[in-house]
Amino acid sequence: LKTDDGKKAIQDVLNDDKMNQTLAMDEKTVKDTVEKTLTSKKGTEFWKTVFEDPKFASSFAKTMQNEHEAVLKKLMKDPDYQKMLMGVLQDPEMTKKYGELVRSREFRTHLKEVITETLSSPLYRKQFEDELKKAAAETAKEGGGEK
Numbered sequence: 731l732k733t734d735d736g737k738k739a740i741q742d743v744l745n746d747d748k749m750n751q752t753l754a755m756d757e758k759t760v761k762d763t764v765e766k767t768l769t770s771k772k773g774t775e776f777w778k779t780v781f782e783d784p785k786f787a788s789s790f791a792k793t794m795q796n797e798h799e800a801v802l803k804k805l806m807k808d809p810d811y812q813k814m815l816m817g818v819l820q821d822p823e824m825t826k827k828y829g830e831l832v833r834s835r836e837f838r839t840h841l842k843e844v845i846t847e848t849l850s851s852p853l854y855r856k857q858f859e860d861e862l863k864k865a866a867a868e869t870a871k872e873g874g875g876e877k
Contacts, residue, residue, distance in 0.1 A: 731740065743749055767773040781787050805811040818824060831837055848854050 731737070768777070781790070849858060
């Protein structure tokens with residue numbers, strides 16, 4: 731198989747249409763196999779184990795990110811989904827939890843880090859300075875030219 735003749739023979743076999751049809755599985759077989767694998771007890775245990783691996787879970791999430799974003803964008807336009815989401819967000823228990831979250835030390839530390847990072851960015855620093863200058867100019871106009 732390592733010789734040039736062996737490699738050529740393998741290429742010929744792989745390029746043969748009749749052989750490709752034999753190797754290709756029909757759609758029904760693939761569908762049935764996937765359904766049995768995913769829904770069986772053994773399959774469920776396998777997927778639980780696989781998704782416990784952070785490396786696999788991370789790479790899987792990255793490959794599915796575009797599809798998830800598309801689904802979410804579509805859902806955001808769905809009136810039933812919007813109504814359900816608003817119900818969840820307006821739930822008094824959720825409002826209480828949001829309040830607790832905003833007052834937590836972890837959130838405040840995170841917010842401080844985000845503000846520091848944002849203000850450290852040259853682009854945002856320039857925008858921030860421009861806004862401060864604009865606000866100072868408006869204040870000076872309103873105050874009769876005082877600085």
